Amino acid sequence: xxxxxxxxxxxxxxxxxxxxxxxxxxxxxxxxxxxxxxxxxxxxxxxxxxxxxxxxxxxxxxxxxxxxxxxxxxxxxxxxxxxxxxxxxxxxxxxxxxxxxxxxxxxxxxxxxxxxxxxxxxxxxxxxxxxxxxxxxxxxxxxxxxxxxxxxxxxxxxxxxxxxxxxxxxxxxxxxxxxxxxxxxxxxxxxxxxxxxxxxxxxxxxxxxxxxxxxxxxxxxxxxxxxxxxxxxxxxxxxxxxxxxxxxxxxxxxxxxxxxxxxxxxxxxxxxxxxxxxxxxxxxxxxxxxxxxxxxxxxxxxxxxxxxxxxxxxxxxxxxxxxxxxxxxxxxxxxxxxxxxxxxxxxxxxxxxxxxxxxxxxxxxxxxxxxxxxxxxxxxxxxxxxxxxxxxxxxxxxxxxxxxxxxxxxxxxxxx
Ligand code: SAH
Ligand code: TYD
Ligand code: ZN
Numbered sequence: 001x002x003x004x005x006x007x008x009x010x011x012x013x014x015x016x017x018x019x020x021x022x023x024x025x026x027x028x029x030x031x032x033x034x035x036x037x038x039x040x041x042x043x044x045x046x047x048x049x050x051x052x053x054x055x056x057x058x059x060x061x062x063x064x065x066x067x068x069x070x071x072x073x074x075x076x077x078x079x080x081x082x083x084x085x086x087x088x089x090x091x092x093x094x095x096x097x098x099x100x101x102x103x104x105x106x107x108x109x110x111x112x113x114x115x116x117x118x119x120x121x122x123x124x125x126x127x128x129x130x131x132x133x134x135x136x137x138x139x140x141x142x143x144x145x146x147x148x149x150x151x152x153x154x155x156x157x158x159x160x161x162x163x164x165x166x167x168x169x170x171x172x173x174x175x176x177x178x179x180x181x182x183x184x185x186x187x188x189x190x191x192x193x194x195x196x197x198x199x200x201x202x203x204x205x206x207x208x209x210x211x212x213x214x215x216x217x218x219x220x221x222x223x224x225x226x227x228x229x230x231x232x233x234x235x236x237x238x239x240x241x242x243x244x245x246x247x248x249x250x251x252x253x254x255x256x257x258x259x260x261x262x263x264x265x266x267x268x269x270x271x272x273x274x275x276x277x278x279x280x281x282x283x284x285x286x287x288x289x290x291x292x293x294x295x296x297x298x299x300x301x302x303x304x305x306x307x308x309x310x311x312x313x314x315x316x317x318x319x320x321x322x323x324x325x326x327x328x329x330x331x332x333x334x335x336x337x338x339x340x341x342x343x344x345x346x347x348x349x350x351x352x353x354x355x356x357x358x359x360x361x362x363x364x365x366x367x368x369x370x371x372x373x374x375x376x377x378x379x380x381x382x383x384x385x386x387x388x389x390x391x392x393x394x395x396x397x398x399x400x401x402x403x404x405x406x407x408x409x410x411x412x413x414x415x416x
Pocket of ligand 1: 141
């Protein structure tokens with residue numbers, strides 16, 4: 001089995017991790033790049049692809065059928081800034097502190113992050129005076145990280161770039177990635193890179209949306225161009241094994257609608273915790289990677305689409321005002337799969353300057369600054385950033401006081 005190092009070398013219908021046959025269970029149709037917010041100039045020049053998801057019959061990895069080329073997704077204008085949520089800022093600060101206390105304990109420790117974005121995690125490492133390097137190919141977000149004193153390379157992490165860092169900086173104690181490993185289709189190259197860069201006894205730790213939560217919440221909007229893999233303990237353990245690593249710890253995280261933090265070490269170096277066996281057993285018990293479970297999930301997705309569109313059409317017919325809250329990448333799947341455009345949702349408000357005064361990908365819903373939300377409050381707000389519901393509802397209490405109602409669609413369509 002040869003490793004696939006880039007999307008161009010993918011073989012249709014074959015697993016990106018093990019080469020086994022992939023069976024599609026959900027077709028979400030023609031979709032745009034989820035973070036491609038449009039200006040008047042590039043409106044006519046959108047990239048579309050067929051968004052579908054399947055499972056590998058041999059290693060169980062759940063994955064997209066097609067993935068757009070990486071340079072189209074991650075470039076100078078990539079508009080996702082990790083520090084936009086106070087909950088996420090706190091989450092990553094705590095994560096950094098934990099690494100500093102538990103792993104970076106030797107003489108001159110070295111922490112590497114893949115996809116460090118605006119430096120939300122590495123800033124704490126920098127402030128502690130610990131040697132570090134972030135890989136971040138998206139130019140403007142990387143520049144923000146550098147402004148915080150974080151050391152960043154603009155390279156994509158892959159085998160060759162990891163080998164170069166090992167030669168220049170020596171071995172890493174921790175290689176960390178949040179919401180990034182599931183974005184990378186060329187997994188063979190990633191794990192070879194980790195093997196080249198990680199020192200003896202080191203750990204590769206990554207956290208990503210958990211298939212178990214996506215299925216139990218029917219959060220189909222976690223499926224979009226950048227989310228090439230939907231990991232489970234089963235698929236990650238098998239992926240690790242194939243590359244000389246072992247899954248030695250798992251931890252459930254509340255962030256982003258439910259994630260797992262996976263810890264990999266070289267095979268034989270660390271004893272797996274009881275949590276690993278427990279999660280594997282739980283996945284077996286609920287039949288998480290059974291084709292029937294995944295087909296059941298697909299059926300529920302279609303139900304949500306129908307219920308949501310019916311609700312929005314009814315509100316429109318009744319003359320209610322409806323806007324959306326949070327121009328998330330996830331919402332590209334909701335709007336494009338469900339056919340929700342500016343006729344049903346007048347605009348979406350978002351705190352990110354790089355998204356404002358643009359049009360949402362594919363659906364072309366105008367994006368406005370957060371201040372537009374209360375000017376005046378709409379009757380209904382469709383919460384696209386449902387994963388930040390607590391944070392958003394806490395700061396937008398006046399909306400409900402004004403008589404406004406939130407529309408949620410995860411885990412099912414409801415008005416609150
Ligand atoms: N870790 C942050 C950012 C997640 S967004 C957080 O959890 O909030 C994913 C980031 O990964 C983007 O900033 C993107 O530019 C970066 N990325 C994508 N492919 C990469 C690769 N091969 N190597 C390093 N970074 C990559
Ligand atoms: P997020 O759900 O973190 O990720 P993704 O784009 O991968 O789906 O995106 C949250 C978006 O919502 C981001 O554009 C910032 C915006 N946002 C607000 O506008 N207000 C807020 O209070 C918060 C927390 C986020
Ligand atoms: Zn496979």
